[in-house]
Amino acid sequence: MDDLTGFQRDLLYVIAGADQPSGQDVKEEIETYYTTDINHGRLYPNLDTLVNKEFVDKGQLDRRTNYYEISETGLQVIEDRREWEKQYVDA
Template sequence: MHDLTGFQRDLLYVIAGMDEPHGLAIKEELEEYYESEIHHGRLYPNLDTIVDKGLVEKGQLDQRTNFYTVTRRGRRELEARREWENQYVDFE
């Protein structure tokens, strides 16, 4: 996870928090968070990167629509990231 960009980490978090989201749903969620438009040319290459790294799997809903799910490796990476963050920021 340390070699991901902040945007790629955000993609991973969004996918983990949704049930098999498709690209447009991920895009809308991030646009709401960033309060700005996310272009397809930014979204899909970064989704492909996290798929290629084995953190996310891409499935096909139909000929035009893919969905994404976090892999076991992706979940482990998210858990490790949370543990690392909690060393520095603990709100409890």
């Protein structure tokens, strides 16, 4: 996870906390945290990066709508990150 941007990491957490969200679902959820609108040109390339790194699986709901799901690898990198953070936050 050390090579992810903060935005990509936030996307990973949103996907982990949802049940097969569409890209639009992810966008709506991430915009509740970010103070700016997230455009498609920012969202989808970053989702594709997470898929390419095998942190997220991508499937198809219908011809126009994809869903995203956290992979086992993605869950592991989140757990590793949380353990690393714990040594600083919980100290």
